[in-house]
Amino acid sequence: xxxxxxxxxxxxxxxxxxxxNSITGIKPxxxxxxxxxxxxxxxxxxxxxxxxxxxxxxxxxxxxxxxxVPRHTYxxxxxxxxxxxxxxxxxxIKQAHYTSAKFDREESEFxxxxxxxxxFDSCTAPFVKESxxxxxxxxxxxxxxxxxxxxxxIGEIQQLIIPDEVITEEGHIDLSKLKTAxxxxxxxxxxxxxxxxxxxxxxxxxxxx
Amino acid sequence: xxxxxxxxxxxxxxxxxxxxNSITGIKPxxxxxxxxxxxxxxxxxxxxxxxxxxxxxxxxxxxxxxxxVPRHTYxxxxxxxxxxxxxxxxxxIKQAHYTSAKFDREESEFxxxxxxxxxFDSCTAPFVKESxxxxxxxxxxxxxxxxxxxxxxIGEIQQLIIPDEVITEEGHIDLSKLKTAxxxxxxxxxxxxxxxxxxxxxxxxxxxx
Numbered sequence: 001x002x003x004x005x006x007x008x009x010x011x012x013x014x015x016x017x018x019x020x021n022s023i024t025g026i027k028p029x030x031x032x033x034x035x036x037x038x039x040x041x042x043x044x045x046x047x048x049x050x051x052x053x054x055x056x057x058x059x060x061x062x063x064x065x066x067x068x069v070p071r072h073t074y075x076x077x078x079x080x081x082x083x084x085x086x087x088x089x090x091x092x093i094k095q096a097h098y099t100s101a102k103f104d105r106e107e108s109e110f111x112x113x114x115x116x117x118x119x120f121d122s123c124t125a126p127f128v129k130e131s132x133x134x135x136x137x138x139x140x141x142x143x144x145x146x147x148x149x150x151x152x153x154i155g156e157i158q159q160l161i162i163p164d165e166v167i168t169e170e171g172h173i174d175l176s177k178l179k180t181a182x183x184x185x186x187x188x189x190x191x192x193x194x195x196x197x198x199x200x201x202x203x204x205x206x207x208x209x
Numbered sequence: 210x211x212x213x214x215x216x217x218x219x220x221x222x223x224x225x226x227x228x229x230n231s232i233t234g235i236k237p238x239x240x241x242x243x244x245x246x247x248x249x250x251x252x253x254x255x256x257x258x259x260x261x262x263x264x265x266x267x268x269x270x271x272x273x274x275x276x277x278v279p280r281h282t283y284x285x286x287x288x289x290x291x292x293x294x295x296x297x298x299x300x301x302i303k304q305a306h307y308t309s310a311k312f313d314r315e316e317s318e319f320x321x322x323x324x325x326x327x328x329f330d331s332c333t334a335p336f337v338k339e340s341x342x343x344x345x346x347x348x349x350x351x352x353x354x355x356x357x358x359x360x361x362x363i364g365e366i367q368q369l370i371i372p373d374e375v376i377t378e379e380g381h382i383d384l385s386k387l388k389t390a391x392x393x394x395x396x397x398x399x400x401x402x403x404x405x406x407x408x409x410x411x412x413x414x415x416x417x418x
Contacts, residue, residue: 001370001371001373001376002329002368002369002370003368003369003370003371004367004368004369005265005266005365005366005367005368008264008266008366008369009264009265011380013264014379014380015378015379015380016263016264016266016380017263017380018379018380018381018382019263019369019371019376019380019382020260020262020263020264020266020366021260021263022380022381022382022384023268023342023344023369023371023382024237024239024258024259024260024268024294025237025238025239025258025296025297025384025389025391026235026236026237026384026389026391026401027235027237027260028233028234028235028236029234030233030234047260048259048260049233049234050233050257050259050271051229051230051233051236051256051257051271052271052354052357052359053229053356053357053359054225054226054228054229054230055218055222055225055229056214056218056356056357057214057217057225057229058356058357059232059233060271060354062259062260062261062269085233087234088234090404093404093405093407094405094407094416094418095418097407097410098407098410098415098416098418099410100410101410101411101412101415102411102412103412107412112412112415113415113418114418120211133232135232140356141354141355141356143352143354143361145261145269145350145352145361145363146350147262147265147267147349147350147363148261148262148265148267150261150262152352152354152361154354154356156214157214157217157229158213158214159211159212159213159214160211160212160213160217160228160232161210161211161212162210162212162228162232164210167210167228169224170223170224170227171220171223171224171225171226171227171228171231171394172227172231172393172394172397173227173228173231173232173393173394175231175234175235175393175397175399176399180234180235181404182234182235182391182401184381184382184384184401185380185381185382186409187406187407187408187409187410188381188384188403188405188406189403189404189405189406189407190384190385190401190402190403190404191401191402191404192235192391192393192399192400192401192402193399193400193401193402194397194398194399195299195302195390195398195399195400196302196303196397196398197396197397197398198302198303198306198307198396198398199396200395200396201306201307201308201309201310201396202310202311203310203311203312203316203321206307206310206321206322207303207307209303209304209307209322209323
């Protein structure tokens, strides 16, 4: 089917949410861990993490500060300036998904979904112990998207934890071996199978197609 | 292993690129199609497409306007205000990857990698015929990321093409059936297998974990 801009506007709201959240393709499944200045932890699933640069190592993610669920995450990041991003593996997609329920400020999603807080060095933000690839970040820029009031939070990586057995000498990471999950739309979870790895592309070295 | 911010800065450049491009998890594989005002087409693989909102339907992607490869894409979008985003399926990951070679301005990646231009209605930007899920967008906002000079281009969907057989009545799209691919790092491609779909999460209806 071909939907025009007007057709999309006229879709039933939930159907439109499902469709437009699905059409970008597979999204990375990550949990963002935070702690308020008063010590209350929070954990939220996010599917909008995006690489912004490698030197310095910058990672962004999108949120609506006015939404009920990510608001605690946003407030905690603004209060403390630090947060963690943790891969969601196939073994705990259900727990990860249910962090999106609307818990009260004083309820920690860690307890509610039975995931475990973990801390490294002086970082005050909680990591997810069950996650094998995870990082802490310090907030370095907040970008306002005027057209619909969303924001992108940008962090610089402070600590990065990668299991030795999934990374090659060249720095390639095997997501199949990690059993990291992907997300489609708002509530569908996918496993990953490595298909192929190609060399750096040069036009003088094009293969046969 | 645990890498600190300083450890990351001291990594060899290519290894750092590979690592930091991989740690966000799986990334969506899409091709962006553009045409210059003078009629030259361009096609570029992008892994940073992100959902920004459903009403209006807004999609963003990240680029470095100073890079050689995406520069033609950026110039064409600025000239014409329109572009397409096309899912990369497993059947043409190799062609899609090699659009990242540095072709000259007057060379079309469509010809070089043997993918086929397709047009709908009055949209001047080329779609990828081999792609089954694709959309055209009009540029609505350009966001500057100060800390490293990257930009996010935001488009509003004008046309959206989805095969009838992969979408449910509720608007869920089956990426396994579509055989849409994911990307890890700069050059590894992954297939997707549906694991599970969970209901909208309510704290009164938590399942057993």
